[in-house]
Amino acid sequence: MMREFMALDRNLKLRALTVFLTVLLGSSIGPNMTIYYVQHFGSFWTGVLLMVVSIAGLIFGLYGGHIADVIGRKRTIEYGQIAMVIGYAIAMVNNSPWLVNPFVTFFGFLLAMIGSSLADPAEQAMMIDSSTPQNRRFVFALIYWILNIGVMIGAAIGGWFFRDYLFELLLFMTIVPIINYCIVRFGMTETLERSEHEQTTSILSALKGYWAVLKDRRYLTFAMASVLASVVYLQPDYYLAAHLSQSFHEYNFLGMDIYGQRMLSLMLVFNTVIIIFVMGWVTRATEKWRLVRAFALGVLLQGGGFALSFVLQDFWPLILATIIFTTGEMIGVPASQTLRADMMNPAKIGAYSGVFSVTRPIGAVIASGFVSLSAVVNNWGIAALLMMVVCLAIYLVARAAKMPAPF
Template structure:
């Protein structure tokens, strides 16, 4: 508690806004795929999701640049206003008067673009007001809060999405307004922008070309894409493997089949992170970034690789525990390293560049499902081990690289 009270006020408020936003978005967002599939069919739904991802990708890049040009708060406010507009449209189109799926899609598209614009500015503000000394604690705490809010949000969505979508969307409007008030009236600007820099698209392109010239950060992004391919497999090959090969069993009178086992892995993950995240952060806080990333990523990789080989309950449970322990060890140092590598004058642009990691990793993770038809489960386990170890090698290489500009030493 003492460490929390010593944090910058912006960070404390950020914890609150993260909790509220993630709780409500996780109650509705994941279920929208089911909504779209019901009204548009699976084929069109896939196209719509690609459109959302593509526009979010571009919005994140541009939002990162704007956060360096105009400061963090104006972009966070502008993105929140867009999000509010999107949710208002979606709520109006799913009121007791009727449901209109096409306007609903555009409402959520606007909301997600607003969120994508806001995200790099929020990330930049966290880095601005944290210090190298407390940054690992800050990221661990945010990660813990996100897990709690996702768990609560998933429960809300599971119980209320089908019959009370309008009420959930009204709740999202209220939460967005609360967050907007917090940002506008209670947070302080954490960055003084260089007003000589333009917010034009061409200037944004030049800014990202500058990021690409920072080879340490380029290699870090590569390492994160490699790790992302492995750690996102719950939504890709591992889901297919459990769906096809898992041996159904009854536990305490409940039938556990492939899809439920997949959800079970997520529940085990969250159930361990919430009570034990602070413990693992404390146990590893004196570890170097190199050691923490290597041990954590190796455990995650082993957990995912072994899960490809098993098809019964308890071995999968053990794999879930292993990969979760790895996750608790690796997430704070990975995020701390990212912050340490950024140019303090271009944190927004660097954060925008990082926003490309998840889309790229998701595309390649999706390709792994196709590859699995040729490699089989043992081949996929071997592939994940190779990718995880490559990620460790790349990140360790990054930590040892000579900086291209004056920066504090990274241990």
């Protein structure tokens, strides 16, 4: 593995480092911000605010995908990092020992989300540009593995320090995009090959650029399925976090008091530990499966595990639910990534990446709606709704797989 890593393009090696730094602190704060908002604004308004953030992420993700094909991957990422620095700095100042303002904190995180969404398509495009068909599977597996290590450490940090040391966490969160900006600015090289066709950064130009992708019915169907799959994947940041903060029965484990926030962190840590140590075995066991079959089983188990966790309130049953949804994640994620790569037009990777980048924000809008909806329906209703989302995602992927390629 080390030999393959050393043979990678320099951009990919540095990308691995920036992913780790971003995820490390992002996962210590991101999931817990839902709890923060619930405490200050209540469940309904928390859902509304999270929906606003998700819509902003969708819009700027699309625009970021376009300008990455116009001004370059590198400059787009740099602009995103600058916005993240400003956003996290605002949130830090408004959660200091001298000042606490949740309304301005929300604005800071909104700006940081805009920066992250702007940079994401460019980062994905740069990874594809810098990799080859021969090493691309290894590259994505490596990034996924690093991401999970970052999540494991970050979730542990958040669970133990978020409540009492939010200011310090936000201080480090402000420093990370500064470090990443320097890595991109001085360490990475531009990978965009300039098009012969003149393009501008205007909104109209962006709309024209995406029109060709939107006419690809097969990819559009798969993208809709990916939106629904992300609704399932994002539950720890949304309804699961709210459910545990309000309903979890406190438990003493190995002398530690486990309350809702810490239970969420423990579930995420356990999820990541399983992935790190079991992912290789699961991949070998399922490598000959048809992609659609693997996706269907993976999403079904993942969604079923989360739905089960919505109606549970005790420590050990929630650990069992974690095992179930983690197993589904390990089966479904590789299949989903492979299907996505197979359905992209190689001549328009940037535009296709831009379209795919908005599937997560759209999914986040729907997932945030679950939080607001929970104010009028019970846990069983939310669990049933999630399983309906799972079934529709499976149907759409199966349908997309049967469509002929348009290129």
